[in-house]
Amino acid sequence: MRMMEAAGKTVEEATQKALAALNLPREDVSVEVIAEASSGLFGLFGSKYAKVRVSEIVTPDKHMSDFLAGIMQHMNISGDVDTKREEDILKINVSGSKMGILIGKRGQTLNALQYLLNVAYHRRFPGDDCRIVLDVEDYRLKREETLRTLALNLAKKAARYCQEVVLEPMTAQERRIIHTALQDNAAVSTFSQGEEPFRKVVIAPKK
């Protein structure tokens, strides 16, 4: 957290000085008045400057986007980090070049980063039941479409050959997409088997 003290003829002037020095807008800081200005006796003796302490307000959202931006900087990846609150979910979206590195094979790196963000968040703000969803260039959205198409194709295959189809291990979120895609399917049913992190979906024909 950044903060500084500044003095001026009025509280307002001192605050403005500090804001300029910190390069922050007024709404991102809290101002604490240390000393009011006084004009002294007849404006001659004992006149005092106003003194304020201006500190940056670090919201959880800001804290997390700073953390992610820091990680990306250390990875030599430049990009824009955007945060958006949706009730209990904090959505963080990253866009820029070299985003493939952030995603990794089948979203491996993306999921690892998302997990670390969640852990860091709850270490810093315990008791807050917010969940962080990290996405890079709409990767998750596209992956969802891919998984849905895959689910429908494999369901057809399972029904046609009357055989169970076992998918590759996936995260809980990804398995959920498959289950949801096929929940109203008349020809197949789905369930998961195995232990995390190798749990996988099985598409079985209905008898």
Add this chain to the structure above:
Amino acid sequence: MKDLVEFIAKALVDHPEQVRVEQLEDSRTITLELYVAPADMGKVIGKQGRIAKAIRTVVSAASTNERKRVVVEIVQ
């Protein structure tokens, strides 16, 4: 690379001032040894090593341009 591990670890522990990373190098691998306060060991390892695994995944993503293999070890 060393800074990356240090940066991540500091956000996860209760005693960030005791986080230290040593870099060892031989012809084929770079080993990053992560030292944290004894009470914080669990915080960088996680249940069934989940946090340690996530740190390693991020580090190996960051080291794709590195010629050598990068290994992260958590040292007692």
